[in-house]
Amino acid sequence: MILKKPQSGKIRRIIVVSEVYYPDEQGTAYYITGLAEGLAEHYQLTVFCGYPAVTARGRKVLARETINGVRVERSHGTTFNKDKLLLRLINLGSLSLFIFFKLLISVRKDDIVIVVNGPHPLPYLARLVCFFHNARCILRIDDVYPEVFIATGIIPEKSIIARCIRYINTLLFRGMDRVVVLGRDMKALAEKATKNGANHIEIIHNWGDVDTVLPKDKAINPLLAQLGLKDRFVISCAGNMGRVQAIETMFGAINRIKNNADIHFVFVGSGSKRPWMEREIRTKKLLNVTLVDQRPRSDQINFLNACDLALASLIRGMAGAGVPSRMYNVMAAGKPLIAIAEEESELSRVVREEQIGWVVEPDNPEKLANVILEAYMKKEVLHNMGKRARIAAEQKYSRGKIIQDYRGLLQSLDC
Numbered sequence: 001m002i003l004k005k006p007q008s009g010k011i012r013r014i015i016v017v018s019e020v021y022y023p024d025e026q027g028t029a030y031y032i033t034g035l036a037e038g039l040a041e042h043y044q045l046t047v048f049c050g051y052p053a054v055t056a057r058g059r060k061v062l063a064r065e066t067i068n069g070v071r072v073e074r075s076h077g078t079t080f081n082k083d084k085l086l087l088r089l090i091n092l093g094s095l096s097l098f099i100f101f102k103l104l105i106s107v108r109k110d111d112i113v114i115v116v117n118g119p120h121p122l123p124y125l126a127r128l129v130c131f132f133h134n135a136r137c138i139l140r141i142d143d144v145y146p147e148v149f150i151a152t153g154i155i156p157e158k159s160i161i162a163r164c165i166r167y168i169n170t171l172l173f174r175g176m177d178r179v180v181v182l183g184r185d186m187k188a189l190a191e192k193a194t195k196n197g198a199n200h201i202e203i204i205h206n207w208g209d210v211d212t213v214l215p216k217d218k219a220i221n222p223l224l225a226q227l228g229l230k231d232r233f234v235i236s237c238a239g240n241m242g243r244v245q246a247i248e249t250m251f252g253a254i255n256r257i258k259n260n261a262d263i264h265f266v267f268v269g270s271g272s273k274r275p276w277m278e279r280e281i282r283t284k285k286l287l288n289v290t291l292v293d294q295r296p297r298s299d300q301i302n303f304l305n306a307c308d309l310a311l312a313s314l315i316r317g318m319a320g321a322g323v324p325s326r327m328y329n330v331m332a333a334g335k336p337l338i339a340i341a342e343e344e345s346e347l348s349r350v351v352r353e354e355q356i357g358w359v360v361e362p363d364n365p366e367k368l369a370n371v372i373l374e375a376y377m378k379k380e381v382l383h384n385m386g387k388r389a390r391i392a393a394e395q396k397y398s399r400g401k402i403i404q405d406y407r408g409l410l411q412s413l414d415c
Contacts, residue, residue, distance in 0.1 A: 013043070014045045014112050015047075016036050016047045016048070016113075016114045017099060017103065017115040017122055018048075018116040018122075020050065021074075023056040024054045025054075025056065026240070027240070031206050032047075035402075036070045038406070039403065040068065040069035045069070045070050046073060047073065048106075049074055050075060050077060050095045051074050061074065062074075077095025077098060078091050078094040078095075079091065088119075089120075092118070093120065093121060100125040100129065109135060111130075112135065112136045112410060113136070113137045113138070114138045114140060115127070115139055116142060117139060118142070119148075127139075138177060139172065139176045141182070143322045144186060145169070148244065148321050148322065152315070173194045176200065180203075181202070183203065186203075187203050202409060204405045204406060205323075206323070206328060206402070207398055208329045208398065208399075209329055209332055210399075214333070216302075218230070218305065218307070221305055222302055223292070229264050233263045233264070233309075234264050234308055236265070236268065236306055237265070237266075239269050241277065243272055244314055244315055245324075246315050247277060249313065249340055249368060250311060250313065251365075252368070252369075253365040255286065257372060258284075258285075258287065260288070263288060266289075266290050266306060267289070268294070269294045270294045274291070304329055304330060304332075305333050308335075309338065309357075309382060310335045310336070310337050312324050312326060312340070313341060314340070314342070316362040318341070318342075319344050323347065327347060328393060331389040331390065331393040331397065332393040334386040334389055337357035338358050338360060339359045341359070341362065342361060343361070354388055354389065354392040356388050358371045
């Protein structure tokens with residue numbers, strides 16, 4: 001059964017529901033925090049979320065506090081080992097239930113609830129609360145499930161679990177007042193999920209920090225000076241090194257050109273594939289690779305500028321299931337990109353349309369190695385690509401523009 005939309009009326013408050021929020025800094029937490037604080041300049045805004053569980057795990061925070069104009073209400077869930085998938089799902093389920101009960105007594109008629117999807121039941125519970133209270137509900141999709149699970153090999157594509165998730169997603173997407181996706185490939189996947197009519201699905205991208213991440217001369221980069229790489233042609237990959245990143249394709253290319261002493265690769269970050277990367281470096285004697293531990297976002301201007309060329313990637317099967325938002329800050333730093341992704345992905349489309357780099361399909365390390373060698377010989381081309389990347393970030397992917405897009409979305413619901 002599809003829940004009907006409430007009648008229009010005056011909107012009193014905006015409520016954001018997310019598993020993660022500040023002081024966590026990883027992708028979703030960072031963007032939801034920026035979104036909430038941007039909207040709080042114009043609306044009364046409350047966030048319901050969990051306690052820090054990723055980059056700020058263990059940090060002491062208040063259950064209720066106001067941060068930069070946003071009222072934050074935190075809930076506890078179970079704290080089993082999150083590296084075990086089943087235990088992580090139990091954690092997410094318990095957190096979702098606690099937030100659900102808070103929403104039941106907090107949401108009022110004509111509120112707008114923005115809920116972030118994930119491998120948890122929060123969107124379904126939030127939609128149910130909105131139905132009971134005659135409130136409106138916007139679903140923001142950061143990653144599409146079960147496609148992420150299928151691409152990473154967690155569940156088979158034709159499994160009963162996959163079919164069940166797709167079925168309830170169809171009901172969820174249809175029942176939302178609006179669905180926000182991060183790219184054109186994701187919109188196509190969401191439209192397919194609704195099966196009939198999708199005029200309530202809108203694309204609103206994530207943003208690049210164009211005010212704080214600026215192009216800087218590589219010759220004065222402190223990270224490269226620390227690593228002794230100022231005189232090398234440096235290719236960097238910054239961010240999560242997890243299941244959905246095409247790390248194996250990168251290392252296949254790295255191994256092919258390891259005898260070129262002038263080309264060096266720098267990886268900044270952490271993730272589930274980091275131990276595998278360390279083993280590859282040891283066993284294959286990859287002297288052309290340096291791994292750097294995860295750095296705070298406040299240091300982005302340094303580690304994103306520590307290269308001549310950047311890499312961004314998604315494994316095969318992830319087109320439409322996710323958009324690597326790190327690319328927007330790479331663009332803000334004025335760096336050209338090699339997109340390792342399927343042709344129809346938002347990542348590949350942006351790189352081609354803005355003419356800021358190359359696109360290589362996943363699982364083709366030989367082509368990636370050839371593209372890297374081509375880029376190495378075209379310094380002036382790289383310079384011009386970097387300039388175009390910065391212009392595109394300023395004009396299309398700034399935080400101010402994205403907040404305006406969300407305000408337009410809210411106004412379309414009579415806010």
